[in-house]
Structures are given as C-alpha cells and as structure tokens.
Amino acid sequence: IDTSTYNENCIIHSIIRTWKQIKSQFDNESMSILLPIAKNPSFVPSTLDSGYIQWKELGIRTIGDLLVDGNFASFSQLQAKFGLHKHNHFRYLQVRAYVKKHTHTLENIIPTEFDELFKLGGGEGHLISQFYNMLLLRSSPSTQGLRTGWEQELGSEISDELWKASLENIHKCSVFPNTSPLCDKCHTEEATLLHSYSLCTKLTPFWSGIFKILSDMFHTELRMEPLLIILGVSGQLFQFNKRQQQLLSYAFIIGKKLVLMFWKKAEVPSVKLWL
Numbered sequence: 001i002d003t004s005t006y007n008e009n010c011i012i013h014s015i016i017r018t019w020k021q022i023k024s025q026f027d028n029e030s031m032s033i034l035l036p037i038a039k040n041p042s043f044v045p046s047t048l049d050s051g052y053i054q055w056k057e058l059g060i061r062t063i064g065d066l067l068v069d070g071n072f073a074s075f076s077q078l079q080a081k082f083g084l085h086k087h088n089h090f091r092y093l094q095v096r097a098y099v100k101k102h103t104h105t106l107e108n109i110i111p112t113e114f115d116e117l118f119k120l121g122g123g124e125g126h127l128i129s130q131f132y133n134m135l136l137l138r139s140s141p142s143t144q145g146l147r148t149g150w151e152q153e154l155g156s157e158i159s160d161e162l163w164k165a166s167l168e169n170i171h172k173c174s175v176f177p178n179t180s181p182l183c184d185k186c187h188t189e190e191a192t193l194l195h196s197y198s199l200c201t202k203l204t205p206f207w208s209g210i211f212k213i214l215s216d217m218f219h220t221e222l223r224m225e226p227l228l229i230i231l232g233v234s235g236q237l238f239q240f241n242k243r244q245q246q247l248l249s250y251a252f253i254i255g256k257k258l259v260l261m262f263w264k265k266a267e268v269p270s271v272k273l274w275l
C-alpha cells in the first residue's frame with residue numbers, strides 16, 4: 001500500500017483523528033493485535049525494509065500472527081510455523097522490541113474488545129451499533145466513578161433514579177460534561193446550550209447591546225432572537241441583502257466566540273470587547 005495517497009485524504013484524516021479521540025477518551029492504551037506488520041507507519045523498520053512484505057506472503061500479517069497462545073512466539077516457533085528463513089532473525093528482534101514497547105510485556109497479550117469486534121468483519125452486520133454499544137459499555141464505569149465522586153462531595157448517596165436524571169442533564173449540555181448542570185453565570189438555570197449561548201439573563205446586556213448597535217447601523221429594528229444568535233437564521237434577515245446578511249452572520253459568530261471565551265466564568269463578555 002502506498003501510504004502517500006492517504007496522507008492527503010481528508011476523510012481518512014478525520015477518521016484517524018476521531019479514532020484517536022475515542023482511544024484517549026476510553027483510555028485504550030493497549031495495542032491492537034490486528035495491526036499489520038508490513039508497511040506499518042508506527043513500526044518504522046517495516047516502512048524501510050521490504051523484508052516484512054515477505055513475512056506477509058508467508059502468512060505473518062498482523063501482530064496477532066506473532067502470538068502463540070497469547071505469548072509472543074519464539075523465533076524458532078515462527079520458523080516452524082511459517083517457514084521463516086533464519087536470516088529474518090534481526091527483523092524478528094525489531095518487531096518484538098516494537099510490540100514490547102507498546103504492550104509492556106510479551107506474555108498474555110490479549111485481544112482488545114475492539115479487536116474482537118473488528119474480527120467479526122462485515123458479515124455479521126450491525127457493526128456500527130455493536131461498536132456504539134461497546135463504547136457505551138466502556139463509558140459506564142467512568143460515570144460510576146463520577147457518581148462516587150459526587151457522592152463523596154455531597155456526603156450522601158445518589159439514588160439510581162436521580163443519577164439517571166442528572167446524566168440526562170449532562171448529555172443535554174454535552175459541551176462540558178462532568179460539571180454542574182447549573183449555569184455558571186446566573187446559577188439559577190440549567191446550563192443548556194440554548195441558555196448558555198443566549199438566554200442567560202447575565203448575557204442579556206451583551207446581546208441586547210450588540211442588537212442595538214446592529215439596528216442603528218442598518219437603520220432598522222433587529223429584535224433579539226435566540227435562533228439568530230445561535231444558528232444565525234431568522235425571518236428578520238429577509239429584509240437584508242446578501243452582503244448585509246453576511247456581515248450580520250459574522251457579527252453573531254464573533255459574539256458567540258466571545259461567549260465561548262467566557263464559557264466557564266462567572267463574568268460575561270462586554271459589548272466593547274465585541275466592537
């Protein structure tokens with residue numbers, strides 16, 4: 001495989017980025033035994049040495065192929081099983097060092113849950129939903145930890161029912177999970193995206209100031225509207241031409257960026273900052 005063709009492919013880039021996020025989110029440090037040996041960019045020798053392609057032809061394709069009952073095979077085991085010629089000993093040591101570096105052991109290397117899943121291949125169907133369920137399953141211990149943390153903080157137990165309700169709240173304002181569902185500015189309303197971007201009373205002077213300035217600029221009255229603030233759409237925009245609409249949309253984007261900069265703070269951005 002020529003990797004250079006993939007380096008400029010933005011879809012593959014974003015898949016890899018998402019995958020890395022999932023990996024770090026779930027603390028999945030373990031190495032996949034489905035990793036290919038030949039032409040594997042993270043195993044540098046294999047990108048320089050075409051000898052590993054020969055391994056592939058002999059049937060040693062993935063890290064998993066190097067294992068015997070979960071343990072890293074000895075060189076003679078590989079020779080016997082795959083007919084590997086003895087001049088491959090150096091390559092064997094290289095790949096063994098690579099595996100050891102990432103798994104920190106050469107014994108009891110078990111497939112990750114993800115490995116099990118990917119091994120199912122396309123034939124099984126529902127791969128996406130299985131994958132999703134696995135991610136959910138993986139994430140549940142961490143909410144348990146969160147719950148324990150809160151219970152300690154509150155000095156009392158949180159019932160299953162209450163915990164479920166609070167998780168739903170957390171999901172609603174998913175920008176910052178594991179924080180209080182209450183708004184950090186007014187401390188009275190739930191910090192939904194709608195609230196935190198536009199409805200919070202503490203933000204009213206900021207947004208009304210901006211609407212006042214824009215109204216003066218266009219000699220027309222722009223009503224303050226959450227939809228306009230958050231999504232930049234509104235029936236009010238029909239009276240403006242394309243250029244004016246663009247200008248307005250920039251104005252709201254800058255406003256939202258300022259709100260984001262003050263997201264976790266008790267303070268609010270000023271209209272002066274926006275200007």
Ligand SMILES: [Zn+2]
Binds near residue numbers: 189199202
């Ligand atoms: Zn608020």
